[in-house]
Amino acid sequence: MTSQNIVQFDGPTILKAENVAVYYGDKQVLRDVMLSVPTHKITALIGPSGSGKSTLLRCFNRMNDLIRGARVEGQVTYHDQDLYDPEVDPVEVRRRIGMVFQKPNPFPKSIYENITWGARINGYRGTMDELVERSLRRAALWDEVKDRLHENALSLSGGQQQRLCIARAIAIEPEVILMDEPASALDPIATLKIEELMHELKENYTILIVTHNMQQAARVSDYTAMMMLTEDRNSATVIEFGKTQAIFTHPRDRRTEDYITGRIG
Amino acid sequence: MATRSAERVITGDEAVRAALRRKAGRNIPELIIRWILLACSLISILTTVGIVGVLVFESAAFFSEVPLGDFLLDTQWTPLFADKRFGIWPLVVGTLMTSTIAIAVALPLGLLSAIYLSEYASPRLRSTIKPILEVLAGIPTVVYGFFALLFVTPLLERVIPNLATFNAISPGIVMGIMILPMVASLSEDALHAVPVGLRYGAFALGGTKFEVSTRIVVPAALSGIAASFILAISRAVGETMIVAIAAGQRPVLTFDPREPIQTMTAYIVQVSLGDVPAGSLAYRTIFAVAMLLFLMTLVLNIASYFIVRRFREVYE
Ligand SMILES: Nc1ncnc2c1ncn2[C@@H]1O[C@H](COP(=O)(O)OP(=O)(O)OP(=O)(O)O)[C@@H](O)[C@H]1O
Numbered sequence: 001m002t003s004q005n006i007v008q009f010d011g012p013t014i015l016k017a018e019n020v021a022v023y024y025g026d027k028q029v030l031r032d033v034m035l036s037v038p039t040h041k042i043t044a045l046i047g048p049s050g051s052g053k054s055t056l057l058r059c060f061n062r063m064n065d066l067i068r069g070a071r072v073e074g075q076v077t078y079h080d081q082d083l084y085d086p087e088v089d090p091v092e093v094r095r096r097i098g099m100v101f102q103k104p105n106p107f108p109k110s111i112y113e114n115i116t117w118g119a120r121i122n123g124y125r126g127t128m129d130e131l132v133e134r135s136l137r138r139a140a141l142w143d144e145v146k147d148r149l150h151e152n153a154l155s156l157s158g159g160q161q162q163r164l165c166i167a168r169a170i171a172i173e174p175e176v177i178l179m180d181e182p183a184s185a186l187d188p189i190a191t192l193k194i195e196e197l198m199h200e201l202k203e204n205y206t207i208l209i210v211t212h213n214m215q216q217a218a219r220v221s222d223y224t225a226m227m228m229l230t231e232d233r234n235s236a237t238v239i240e241f242g243k244t245q246a247i248f249t250h251p252r253d254r255r256t257e258d259y260i261t262g263r264i265g
Numbered sequence: 266m267a268t269r270s271a272e273r274v275i276t277g278d279e280a281v282r283a284a285l286r287r288k289a290g291r292n293i294p295e296l297i298i299r300w301i302l303l304a305c306s307l308i309s310i311l312t313t314v315g316i317v318g319v320l321v322f323e324s325a326a327f328f329s330e331v332p333l334g335d336f337l338l339d340t341q342w343t344p345l346f347a348d349k350r351f352g353i354w355p356l357v358v359g360t361l362m363t364s365t366i367a368i369a370v371a372l373p374l375g376l377l378s379a380i381y382l383s384e385y386a387s388p389r390l391r392s393t394i395k396p397i398l399e400v401l402a403g404i405p406t407v408v409y410g411f412f413a414l415l416f417v418t419p420l421l422e423r424v425i426p427n428l429a430t431f432n433a434i435s436p437g438i439v440m441g442i443m444i445l446p447m448v449a450s451l452s453e454d455a456l457h458a459v460p461v462g463l464r465y466g467a468f469a470l471g472g473t474k475f476e477v478s479t480r481i482v483v484p485a486a487l488s489g490i491a492a493s494f495i496l497a498i499s500r501a502v503g504e505t506m507i508v509a510i511a512a513g514q515r516p517v518l519t520f521d522p523r524e525p526i527q528t529m530t531a532y533i534v535q536v537s538l539g540d541v542p543a544g545s546l547a548y549r550t551i552f553a554v555a556m557l558l559f560l561m562t563l564v565l566n567i568a569s570y571f572i573v574r575r576f577r578e579v580y581e
């Protein structure tokens with residue numbers, strides 16, 4: 001099933017999925033997934049609803065462990081270390097591979113505490129004030145909230161909440177940030193801010209982002225992976241991977257072309 | 266509202282019209298049911314009003330004979346003796362002592378069980394244990410009372426020196442056990458209502474299960490947990506049977522939980538069951554005590570109402 005359309009990326013790779021299959025109970029939803037995530041690049045995961053994008057994303061920081069009945073097979077590696085090795089502590093994995101969710105989920109605490117929570121449980125030793133300012137600046141939120149750091153984070157707008165979640169994720173200095181449709185609940189201006197932010201973050205982080213928005217994928221990502229249900233329609237896999245520009249201008253797979261041009265999905 | 270144009274009625278099919286017409290026979294039962302339901306709700310409202318009315322009326326009569334100052338400042342409670350003293354403190358302290366012990370047992374254990382059920386237990390275990398908790402909450406308190414007197418007190422006598430047969434510790438502990446399922450069940454509801462997205466957010470930052478449970482989920486559910494605590498406290502303050510059976514009938518001001526005491530509720534039971542003539546001053550004491558008890562639980566319930574209201578706003 002792994003087709004010739006998967007261009008194995010030959011530059012530095014930080015995360016790799018090899019022959020990954022995921023089951024929820026008896027139901028297989030992913031099969032034969034091959035994907036390399038290039039270091040310090042933005043990789044977009046696109047594909048129709050139900051094609052397992054979120055599921056695949058969760059394989060990379062072991063969030064699937066939290067879903068009862070979920071089972072991951074195959075190999076997922078981070079710096080060539082198997083993430084599903086019994087020796088590996090998923091808590092440590094998530095420290096290094098952060099995640100931003102589709103729906104903003106700030107803690108019902110102050111803006112300040114939202115940032116410091118992760119640092120605190122991870123035994124951060126620096127000055128919290130500095131950490132808060134640095135993270136909020138990097139998330140392009142500082143100017144909007146610097147006078148209300150001790151207000152409840154839920155008083156922020158949806159777009160601000162999402163940037164706070166990004167700030168919270170980068171505050172613990174992960175190497176990779178996984179984003180599951182981070183802008184889907186936001187208006188175009190807030191979306192634009194998040195996209196600009198991703199460009200900035202690329203310098204220091206590797207980003208893997210799920211998006212339904214083709215323009216967004218084209219705008220922000222360097223590489224794109226296309227996911228699709230297989231012919232039997234029971235499970236999905238990555239059917240094409242390559243430079244975003246190549247995928248969007250000369251897709252090799254008919255299904256990718258149909259999806260990008262809006263004929264399916 | 267549909268418009269009733271004359272044309273429509275005329276053009277309507279005769280059979281349809283007959284079918285849709287109001288049936289006379291249906292209205293009467295509808296009306297009767299409505300009146301019965303109204304009467305039922307009125308009865309419960311009127312009873313409550315009646316109870317409060319009697320309390321106010323009888324305590325007013327009591328306070329016309331006994332100055333409020335004596336009631337609140339005296340430290341002796343001897344209304345049934347020749348030398349009558351009406352200081353409420355022995356009963357209040359007795360109540361607070363047993364309640365405090367009960368709360369010290371029920372709140373921590375209840376919260377820990379709730380955290381276990383909500384965050385650690387499998388859905389299957391959770392759905393087995395929750396109904397069991399509710400059954401436990403339905404055990405008649407007289408059973409707990411004898412459990413305290415005949416089982417817990419003898420057990421405690423082995424470890425606590427100078428423990429009287431009737432004391433505050435044993436019924437306090439058993440009362441705590443009695444309230445525990447309620448605290449666990451209500452706190453578990455509050456924890457369970459915390460959106461799962463918050464937990465995922467915390468796990469994604471490298472939180473362990475314990476950190477996520479205690480530092481994100483519990484604080485987010487705090488108002489609901491606090492409401493369950495207040496309900497538990499008012500249960501403990503108002504609980505009657507266990508203390509009447511196992512705490513004794515000695516209204517003496519003491520802070521030693523090993524000694525026999527009397528709570529406000531137990532005093533009311535004692536006098537109600539005794540041969541005090543209705544209308545006498547001794548008889549009226551129970552209304553004054555009941556009034557105070559009513560005010561205490563009312564304050565607790567109002568507090569929990571406001572806390573629960575705050576709770577609703579917490580995640581949005
Ligand atoms: N917790 C779960 N339990 C059982 N099945 C699940 C669970 N989560 C996802 N699935 C199933 O797995 C398949 C892939 O779901 P997934 O959420 O990964 O798709 P997706 O590509 O992210 O879709 P969308 O674009 O709608 O978010 C779907 O068929 C879905 O029903």
Ligand SMILES: [Mg+2]
Pocket residue numbers: 053054055180
């Ligand atoms: Mg998804």
